[in-house]
Amino acid sequence: MHHMIILSVKEIKSFMSHLFMKETLDSWLVSEVTITTHNTFQVDGRLHKDFYGETIPDELASCEYSPWSLLRPLCFGIIKGSRTPLYMKLVLQLNSSMVENILSESAAPFVPEDINGLFINIRYEDGSLSITTGSSLRTFSMDKTLDEAFENYVRRLFFQFCE
Numbered sequence: 001m002h003h004m005i006i007l008s009v010k011e012i013k014s015f016m017s018h019l020f021m022k023e024t025l026d027s028w029l030v031s032e033v034t035i036t037t038h039n040t041f042q043v044d045g046r047l048h049k050d051f052y053g054e055t056i057p058d059e060l061a062s063c064e065y066s067p068w069s070l071l072r073p074l075c076f077g078i079i080k081g082s083r084t085p086l087y088m089k090l091v092l093q094l095n096s097s098m099v100e101n102i103l104s105e106s107a108a109p110f111v112p113e114d115i116n117g118l119f120i121n122i123r124y125e126d127g128s129l130s131i132t133t134g135s136s137l138r139t140f141s142m143d144k145t146l147d148e149a150f151e152n153y154v155r156r157l158f159f160q161f162c163e
Contacts, residue, residue, distance in 0.1 A: 004147045007158060009129040015161040016129075019090075019122070020076040024157075026069035028092040031119065033071065035078050036087040043071060045091075068092060088124040093117040094150075106149030114138050118150045131158060 009015045018024040030045030045065040049056055059067070079085050094102070100112055116136035123130050133154050135147055 004133040004135065004151045005154070007131045007155070009131060009158070009161045011161040012124075012129045015158075018161075020072060020079065023069070025092060026067060026072065027095055027098065028068045028120075029063065029065035029095055030068055030071050031065060031091040031093055031117075032089075033075055033091075034087070034089045035075060035085055037078060037081075037083065037085050040087075041078050043075070045071065063095075065093070067095070084127075085124060088122070090122040091119055092122070093119045102149050102153055103146070106145050108146035108149060109143055110137070110141075110146055115146070118146075120154060 030043065032045055033041075033043040035041045047060060047063055047066050049060070052060070060070075075090075079088070094117070096112060099115055099118055102108075102118065103110060103112065103115075114137055116138055119134040119136070121132040121134065123132070131154065133147075133151055135150060137146075
């Protein structure tokens with residue numbers, strides 16, 4: 001995986017509100033979540049579709065990973081209260097339609113099938129919060145057009161929280 005930028009979140013309380021109480025990132029897919037409070041809670045975001053049998057919701061049918069909207073209430077339940085988590089890491093990735101949008105807005109020489117994922121790693125530790133971006137391609141490329149387009153997308157999305 002190629003890491004691109006690290007953003008330092010200054011408005012932590014506001015960012016956490018968007019993350020856990022608003023729909024800001026609901027369409028992103030969850031790769032993994034680790035939250036340490038009185039225990040460490042780990043969530044593998046890989047969706048087990050057989051759990052639903054024939055009644056799988058349409059919006060999940062084509063997903064390999066759970067959307068944040070599905071796991072957000074559970075994760076919020078773990079962190080809510082008067083104490084701040086000791087540690088938190090969320091790895092989220094863009095859904096396929098968002099990847100296609102970024103590809104179409106950029107001059108990147110890739111098709112959606114070339115991309116394993118575009119990720120953000122949200123990490124809270126020792127009172128600081130950072131967002132690291134990353135991309136994973138199926139083939140090696142020196143071209144950075146996609147990375148730059150994704151980096152700009154993430155900067156625009158989080159501009160109000162970061163410096």
